[in-house]
Structure formats: C-alpha cells, structure tokens
Amino acid sequence: MQRVHKLIKHSGELVFIDASGNMDRQGCRVFLLLTHSCAGGLPLGVLITTNESTETVTEALALYNSLLDNSAFFGRGPKLGPELFMTDDSTSERQALSAIYPEATLLLCVFHLLQAFWHFLWEFKNGVRKEDRPHLFPLLKDMVYCSSVDELQAKFEAMENDETLARYEKVQKHLEDVYARKSSWAVCYRDDLNVRNNNTNNYAEASMQIMKDQILERTKAYNVIQLVDFIVTRLEAYYERRIIDVCNNRLDRVLQSRFLLSVAAGCKINPDEIEQVDEDLYMVPSETDETVGYVVHLGQGVCSCKIGMTGGPCKHQYLVIKTYNAQSCWNFIPVNDPAMRMLLYKVATGCANVPDDWFVSLNHQ
Template identity: 30%
Template sequence: MIEVLKNRQSLLQKSGGELVIKENPFIAVVVTPIMRRAFLQDISTEMVFVDSSGSCDQTNTCVTFLFTSNKTGAIPIACVLHTAQTEAKYTLAFASATEAIEVENKKFDPKVFMTDDSASERNALSAVFPNSMLLLCTFHLCQALWRWLWQTDHNVKKEDRRTVMEMFRNVLYAPTLEDSEEYYDFLISNNIVQSNKVLYDHLENLWVRRKEWCISFRNNITRGNNTNNYTEASIRIFKDIVLQRCKVFNSCALVDFIINVFENYYKRKLLEFANSRRSKPQIDYRNMCFRAREINIIYQRDNTIFHVASEKDSNLFYTVNAKIAFCDCPSGTGGKFCKHLCAVEQKFGILFKTSPVLSVHDRIQLAKLAVGHSAPEEFYKNMDSNTTDLENSFQSTNSVPAKVELATAIDLQVNAEESESRFKKEIIRMRCEFNRITSTLETNQSPEATLSIIKFNALMNNLKTPSQILNFLEAKNRICGRKSRKIRVQPTSISRRKNKALPQSGRIQAGRPSKNEKLKRKHSLGSNISHNLPNAKLH
C-alpha cells in the first residue's frame, strides 16, 4: 500500500500538490492543487475549521479535514488520513499537515481554530499551534449540554431541562461581557441548579472555559463564524457526493477519491461562482438590501466614518468605518457584513470587501483558485470600462432590463436638483406606461380580462402608503396565476391506507416522505429544545 501511495505522491507533486506519507504509525496528508492555491492566496490566515470523520474505508481510517472559508463557503486546506482519534495520533497528524501545507518561507499558523469539544483533537492543536486560539462550536456545545440534561443519571427533571437550557443560551449569546456574567449569576443562583449538585458542577466547569464558547468574549475575532458547520456540511458532501455513501476498499482508494473526485467537485463549484452560475451571492445581497432599505444614515465624516441610526432605538447610533469595512453593532463586530454596512454601500456606492457581492477581483481570484494562473483575467473583467462592480451588483440583484437607463446611488446623491428632475421624469414615464396599458386593454374586452382587472384593482386598493407602493414595485412575480388542479385518486385507494395522516384526496408523494408522514424525531436542536424533546443524532 505504501508503494502505491508513493506513486501517487510523484504524480500529485507534478500537478502542484503534495502527499506526505508516514509509515509507523500510518499518516497520509493530501494537499491537492486547489488546497495549495488556497493557502497561497492567504485566505487561511485568520480562521481554520477542523473536524474528523471515520467509517470512510474498510480499515476504518480516520479522515481529518482542515477548511477555511471565503464568499463561496468552505475551501479545503488539507486532508489527513490517520489510524486513530487519540491525542498522540492527532499531534502527529497536525504536525505532518503543517509540513505538507507550508511552502518556502510561508508558514501555516492560523490565528483561530474552530472545532467541536474533542479533548484529544484540541490538545493536539494546542501542542502543534501554541500561538493559535482554540474556539468551540456553539452548536455542538448546546447539543452536548442538551443531551447531558437528558441523561437520567444526572437527575434533571424533564420539566426543568428546557428552563436550564434557555438560561444557558442567554449566557452563550449575551452581547457584552457584563451581560454574560449577569446571565450566568442568574443561572447559577436558580433553584433548579442549586438543588442539583451534579448540574451545578457541570455548569461551573463550562463557565471556567467561557472564553472558548461565550460570544461576548470572541465576537471581535470570528467575523460572525461561531459554528463548525462549514466542516459538517463539507464532510456530508464528501460522504454523499464523493464516496456516494459507500466505504472504499482501503486508504489508497481514499487518497484517489480525494485527489480526483473531491478536487473536481471544488473546481466545478469555484468556476460556477466565478462565472456567475450560482445565485447565492445575489440572493444574500438582495436579502440584506431589503433589511437595510429603511435605515437612516445621520451624517458622515471625510467619506470614511458614517453614523447609522438603529432601527429599534432612534437614540442609538452605530459607527461604520469604510476603510476597514467595520461596524460596531453586535452583528458587525469582528468584521461581519451587516445591514448598516449595506445601507452605506447602497447610499454612497461603496463596495466593501466583506460584501457578499462578487466583484471582478473576487471572480478572478476564484477562477485562479480553481484552475491556476492559466485563468484568463480579461474574460472576467467588465466589458464596459466605465461600469463599476456595484452597478453590476445592482443590475443583477434587481434584474432590470438592459434597455432601461439605470442610475446608481452615487449619481442620485450628487445633485439634489438633478435627482428631483429625474424623479419627475420617471413619474411622467410611469403615467404614460399606465395609459398605454389601459388603452391596450380597452381594445380587447372579454370576461377573462374583466376578472383580471378586478383582481388587479383590488390589489392596488391595498397600497395605501408610499412604502407599500415601493415594496410592491420592487417585488417580483407578486401577482400569481391560479394554482393547477390536484390529481385525485380512487376512493378505494384512500380506504386501504393504513396511515391516516396521509392526504385524503391526493396521491402519496414519491421520493422523500411528506411532512405529515414523518414520525421520526426532528434534527432541529432549537425546535427540540422549545418542545422539550431529546435531540436526534445527525450522523
């Protein structure tokens, strides 16, 4: 097996990757060309997500994934194959991964590692990366505590479990240090906790490690990434798409799947984003613009500092620094793109680096990440040199026809008189369009047209305020056609059904079971907590 892996090692090195092989104990670190380019583009210097998975081959080899993130989601840095999930094996695995990832004088030393609460994995990371900060995934922390509360030997009453969990979540998601300490004092002084020594000690042990999981202690370094879901989703992709829910024969086959299938999957994904074939960035930006449409910007200073009013409290203001794309609101602290940054971006035409919109530079970087330096930069540049990235994002977000003359936010803010004249001109144009539509309908009278006009007039009658009218104009496909008729089944087939929760007139849904038919416990942790039910295991 080692000889076969050494042959793969020479082939991978020729294509720009790296394969490090250790025999006693067995360790194989796979760094594909995309992983190498991701490391060289400096997108792995801030935060790296780490998680392990077993049951991938017949010999039960453990696969540890190292991922970073960008606007498209998770990007792999390395895949480590080792024999067991012990602290000693993890230490050797991470040391070998560092050896494979580093090139020339460029060191692999991320500022933050995000993991679940695996003691052996975290101790190994501390030994190999002493300068990095280790953070806990908030989802896995809540999931572990909820399962701990449901264990009968801890003597927590069923009616008290939800109360304890909700108080702990207040501590977890407290926006400031003072609030988290206040919520913890309230939790620890509760009668439920005071009457249960085991629960009291468990919560105290968690509080000692509060810097690893409490949001208020780390909100300025995570850029909004408080869970390890990037690796969870990527491992699901690896097992479902790459391995197709099957175990491979041995570690050699596992390395082949990583080098070929796993690499090609991320290559296709990155090219789809670079070629604007995925609408996720546009959808995220459109949703953010919808939330930021009524936010008021009070004043600005030197086109770099903006003071934005809060939606909930008119006396509260947040400061936006355009140079570093930073907002001091609870959501934007740490560099996450928030609605206040979006409001400044819309009004003043500034495209921040943290915005979900993919600029020309972002698309070029994604193409180079997928195929290397052979990616043609001219192909991704704007055909019109006078068009900015923000104008392109507005056009793609609002889906305005090409023949309509567009005005950017900057154009309408330059001169108030010009903006007023533009508004009057468009109002006259709207009136002309309505006159044209009504004159066209007058020449085509029919009962169907009368019914449609009645429905439209009723819809227009509901638009009372200017904000309702503007929301209607921005909406897409607001007026929907009549739903298609349901295909019904024979009465005898309904009488033969054993499950009475199934629909009584339609056919049974093919494929995945319908919502009414699902009898299994939900995988939603928040839903299970609110209904005071034990959480289902995901894997």
C-alpha cells in the same frame, strides 16, 4: 488548497476543523481543515488517521505542517498558523492543535457545546427529571449569548441560586466546569476576534456531508488508497466547480446565502444620509433610531453593529457598497466586482492568464 492558503485572507484568521469516519472499510478517521469565504467553506487540508488519540492527531498535524511554506495561512506561515481555530469539544483535537499551533486561540463551537449539554441532561445516570430539562437547558444557553462579560457574570450568579438546579448536584458541577472555560465559548469574549460572525463549526459539518454525499455517494471507499484518490480528484473537482459557479454568477445554490447583496432587501435607510469620512470609513444611520449611527470600515470588512462587529456581513456594509459602488469586499458574493471574481477564479483553477475584462459586465461603459 495551496491557493486557498495563499489567496483567501480568511485562512489566516479562522480555521474550522472536524473529523468523521465510516468512509472506508478500515474505519479510518478523516479530518477536514477549512476556512470560510463568500463562496462557502474552502478546504485547507485533509488528514487521514487510524484513530483520534492526541498522539495520533498531533503527529498528523505535524506532518501536515511540514507540507506548508511561508505563504500558508495568508502569509502567517506554518509556525504561527491561523489566529483562531473553531472546534467541537474534542479534547484530543484541542490538545493537538495547542501543541502544533501554540500561538492560535482555540474557540468552541456553540452548537456542539449546547448539544452536548442537552445530551447530558437526557442521560439516565444524571437523574434529571423530564419536566426540569426545559428549565435547566436555558441556564447555559443564556450565558452563551450574553452581550457583555458583566451580564455573563450576573447570569452565572443567578444560576448558582437557581432552586431547580440545586436539586441536581451533577448538573451544577457540570455547569461550573463549563463556566471555567467561558472565554472559549461565550460570544461576548469574541467581540475583538475575527470570527466574522461565525460562532459554530457548521462549515465543517456541511463539508463532511459533501464528502459523504457528493464525493463518496454514500458508499464506503474500498480501502485507504481509494479514499485518498477520491479526495485528490473528486473533492478537488467539486470545489473547483462550486467556486467557478460563484465567479460566473450562477447562484442558484446559494439563494439563501447571507453573503448575497440582497441581505439588505427592504432596508429603509436613506442612502443619501450615508457619510463618507475617508477612503474606507463611512457613517451609516440606524434604521430604527435617528440618534444612533454605525461606523463601517470596508477595508477591514467590519461595522460597529452587533453583526458586523466581528466582521460578519451586515446591511450597513451592503448599503455602503451599493451607494458608493465600492469594490473588493470579502463579505459579499462579488456579483458586480470583476477583481474579486478574478481572484476566486484563480483560486479555483490556478490560471492567471485571463484577460482583465473577462469578468466585466457586458453593460460596462
């Protein structure tokens, strides 16, 4: 986890945090802090608490922060913390994060926001008729995925005049309260943030499943001491094996990953039409519109298209990498990049005494 803090640059950009329980017989809560990478979610820290109150979580984060040095969060240090946190709508978590990392921006997981609204519509006390729920749910969903702030404002005004919604005062009040926090969940407010096309907390959800399935094998730890032992031994070994598999191009488990270079398979853009502007800057034509071009900056790992605007992997970045044999791109699994594979190997093992040609292809000339 210390090496992930120090060597993976995404740890300074975006951190996911989530909690789960039912892992030991005392009913403790386990919080996972993770960042994302081409090898999947990588852990930055684990907190074990007796409950999820604001005071308890704040104290746990303060103790966690005391373990960090200035190399934490890719050099930002424990005082600043990461640029962004992604959480579900847990008031205690968000208040604790604000207290310990006041400089960080807190974002809401889109999936959990919509899931909570769907549950709200199904609660008997809110009195929403079954046939009206499919109409009311898209009112929030459409606002979440608006492409601009003006469009979001227009959707909200249209929602206020919705005849079906007018029959449910509780739902209308709930949507107005949610809208008041629009900057934390609306996708249009994230265009200038390094979310790398991550709008959900699914890395944390998947890691919790790994904890329960792979580490605890669907059994409860006998006590907290045993739970800690599992975390510092089995959990560490699991992530080490997974990263080494990526280093060695054993990709059987990630064949559907959006970080694979096959993301642009079947793309009809002519590579000869890609123009290199300078060392890291490229112009890539649109696949469907000849009048449109996209700007790719490999150094920052961004593209001017909708997917790549916040730093997510897109076909335009892939084509530049393939055409110009570019190296050291964080947005794709480094199948043909010895330097990035070496970096991941160092993250996994801490070993820096590997020969320079260790990960070079056998066909390398």
